[in-house]
Every structure is written in structure tokens, then in C-alpha cells.
Amino acid sequence: MCERGYFFALKFPEGGEEVTQKYDVIVVGAGPAGIFAALEMVRYGSGLKVLVLEKGHDLERRHCPSKEGGVACRHCSPCSMVSGWGGAGAFSDGKLTLSPEVGGWLSEYIPEREVECLIDYVDGIYRSFGAPEKVYGGPEDERIAEIQRKAILADLKLIPAPIRHLGTGRTQEILKAMKDYLLEKGVEIRTEEPVEEILITEGRRIRGVVTRAGEEITARYVVLAPGRQGADWLRKVANRLGLELAVNPVDVGVRVEVPAVVMEHLTDVIYESKFIFYSRKFDDRVRTFCMNPHGEVVLENNEGLVTVNGHSYADKKTDNTNFALLVSKTFTEPFKEPIAYGRYIAGLANLLGGGVLVQRLGDLLSGRRTTHDRLSKGLVTPTLKEATPGDLSLVFPYRHLTAIVEMLEAMDKIAPGVYSRHTLLYGVEVKFYSSRLKLNSNLMTEVEGLYAIGDGAGVTRGLAQASAAGVIAARDILAREGKG
Incomplete structure (x- = not known):
């Protein structure tokens, strides 16, 4: 049975530096991982003060000149096709792969059965925000067995995975509804706000971030969800902080x-x-x-x-x-x-x-x-x-x-x-999801209170598991705050 709140966390060690925090949680990146981290932290009335920072444009300002005007790529920075509210998924095909076998490596951190529960959980949230009910490739479809047979004869392995297809236009409607919900719940969202540095204390506990504009923003927890396009940025952050990296x-x-x-x-x-x-x-x-x-x-x-x-x-x-x-x-x-x-x-x-x-x-x-x-x-x-x-x-x-x-x-x-x-x-x-930080089962890095989730962190590579990763990090934060 899948139930909310099956992740357990250790308490912070006693002692350490005292820092006055402006926010409880800062989420860096507004793709599916970051959005679902924010959703999970406010859906049950936790009262946490959450800030989401995204380097790209807001959803309604995400436009690609080459796509809309038939001109060559203008090398916009940031590119609206891969950055902005909703991440690259906002303009993707919008496919939810409803299987733990596809779309990431979360089962390397938590049991596969729990990954299945999480995927089912985030799928329900997508549907509550307008995702269609139709699922392709369900296990009851006998035609899949015939496709598998033909694939084997061709030296191919078919990985059967039920798919819920959102479609690009519908995906954007769902993402807008999620944003409106977060705003109603008091989440502060800043687009066009790149993060330049991650601040930690001498005791290697998270302290906050510094934006490209030079603003220092403090928080007790920081969730890094930069997406594939931010994988190189995350690698540089890890190097500056002395975090161990695995090569994907x-x-x-x-x-x-x-x-x-x-x-x-x-x-x-x-x-x-x-x-x-x-x-x-x-x-x-x-x-x-x-x-x-x-x-x-x-x-x-x-x-x-x-x-x-x-x-x-x-x-x-x-x-x-x-x-x-x-x-x-x-x-x-x-x-x-x-x-x-x-x-x-x-x-x-x-x-x-x-x-x-x-x-x-x-x-x-x-x-x-x-x-x-x-x-x-x-x-x-x-x-x-x-x-x-x-x-x-x-x-x-x-x-x-x-x-x-x-x-x-x-x-x-x-x-x-x-x-x-x-x-x-x-x-x-x-x-670009090739840098994977050393993470615990709650996707926390070696820095206390600093999480790394989603495709950019090298732990997922699809909408469903990226969204699930956001839930994992958020539930750990809620448990630490006694609100899980």
C-alpha cells in the first residue's frame, strides 16, 4: 500500500552556527522536480516559507523566435525551449512514463516499490491539474506481448511502460495551473533570477544562495533542481563546494x-x-x-x-x-x-x-x-x-x-x-544529465540541508521520476520540520 510520509529523516546534529533565515526553503529551478518539491511542501498546510528561483522566463513569456517566425536560431540566453517555468518539459511532448524501470535511477536510492508508489502519487497530482485519463500501453493489452516477441527476434528489448500523454499545449495549461496554485498557497516565485552561488556555513550546513544580481538570500534548506540544461552549472557548484561526483x-x-x-x-x-x-x-x-x-x-x-x-x-x-x-x-x-x-x-x-x-x-x-x-x-x-x-x-x-x-x-x-x-x-x-552528486536516500548532498534532484542532478531523466524526486526531497524537509 502506498502512503504519504514513508520517508524518515535524521535530526540535525546539535550545535553549529546560528543563522537568521529569510526563507525556510529555496528551490532552484522550476522544472517538474522543483515544482513538485514546492507542491509537496505546501499541499498539506505546512506553513513553510518557500521561494522558487528560475533563471528562465515565466510561462507566458517563453517564446522561441526560430519556432514562431521561421528564422534561424537566435541563440537566446536563456533559451525558452529548455528554460523557464516548467523547465524543458513545458514544451516537450509531455509524456508521463508510469514505470520505475524507465526515466531515471530513483530505485538506486529507495526500494523500487516505493518508486512505484511515488510515480502513482505524482501521476494523481498531474491528473488533478488536468492531465487526461487515457493511458497507453497498459499491462492488460495483449498486443504488447506480440510486439515484444517481434522485438526479441530483431535483437531488440522492449521495455513495456504505460504512458500518459499530456501533449505540449495541455502540458503548459497544467503547469500554469500548478503555478497559480503555488501562488495561492503563498509560495514566492521569481523567474529570470539565476543563482550564482550556494552558501554554506563552516560546519557544512546550507546557508542560502547568491543570485546573479548579487542578492544574498538565506534559508534553512536549499533544493537544487536545475534540469538537464543546468547540469554543467550543477557540476561547477559541486566542485566549488567540494562535493563528490559520480560520472554518469x-x-x-x-x-x-x-x-x-x-x-x-x-x-x-x-x-x-x-x-x-x-x-x-x-x-x-x-x-x-x-x-x-x-x-x-x-x-x-x-x-x-x-x-x-x-x-x-x-x-x-x-x-x-x-x-x-x-x-x-x-x-x-x-x-x-x-x-x-x-x-x-x-x-x-x-x-x-x-x-x-x-x-x-x-x-x-x-x-x-x-x-x-x-x-x-x-x-x-x-x-x-x-x-x-x-x-x-x-x-x-x-x-x-x-x-x-x-x-x-x-x-x-x-x-x-x-x-x-x-x-x-x-x-x-x-x-546533459551526466553529473551525479553523492546523495543519501532522501536525495540530500554531503552538505546538511542541501538537496539535488531531477535530471540535472543525474538521478532522473523523465517527467514522472523528476517529479517524484521533488516529492522525496520535500518529504524529508517536512519530516525534519516535524510536519511530515
């Missing part, structure tokens, strides 16, 4: 775009098919990620680096389906900079094409670049008009391209047409 794999790959009819027999059942493949030549792990039926490919600006992503809308459909193919690579000694590695590969695409490159699979296999003329002859009309036709073999390492091509061949056995010469490959897609 870095995921680098392409966004694949095919006619929607090619994938419909899968997406109508599961919506987002999560396949895992190990390349025959190098044994590298490749996975599908963020599948968007009838969606579109979009640009993202990660601190000046233009990468690619995909969206699917609740009220608008295209003729194409897109999904990411990501190659995971874990580095060992002496290299410890996976984020820098991912940025370097994406930077090559930016250098060659001024942003994101697009290439037909047939051209890649033939060893030639895609041109505007060749692109116009293809059967797949690109939904990302700003992508530059080019040659991805000049960008990706050989083993990465080999793994991607091998997985496309395997996927063609369960979805004929994926390995077509007309299939479009956009590069580069990179997931």
Missing part, C-alpha cells in the same frame, strides 16, 4: 523522422516504444527515446549550443513521427568530462551547419552529404525547416554511427520503413 553515461545520438504510418502499429498501442539494442560491432547500448507520433522536430539552445529534440501536440498533428536514437557511453579514468564530450560532438554539427544538420539515411549509407536538392526528392518532408542538409559522418565518431545504423536495421524488422533511404536523421541530440 553520456547519451549522444540523432533524432529520426519517418512517415507516421511506419510506426502507427506501435504508437497506437504503446505511444512511446522504448527499445534497447546492443550494437553487434562494439556492444554499445543504444535506445529509443522521446517518441512523438505525428509530431515535429524542434531546436533547443543549450547555453549557445544548438541541439535537436522532438515534440508532439495534443491538438496539432503532422504526417511524421520522430524519435531519438541515443548511444550511451560510460567513460573511465582518466577522462571525467562526459558533458564536455557531448558538447564537443554537438559543437561539430553547429560548426559545419550553423546549427542542426539533417541527412537522409540513404545519403549517409552512400557516403555522401545530403543537399537541398536531394532532400526535396525524399519521401519524408522535414518538419524542422531550419536544419541544414549535411553529412553526419563528419560529426559522429565511427562507433556511434555504426551503433545507430545497426539499430535502425534492427528496428526495420518490427517497423518496415524505418531503414528506408528516405528516413531523415537530425544531429545532434545530447542529453
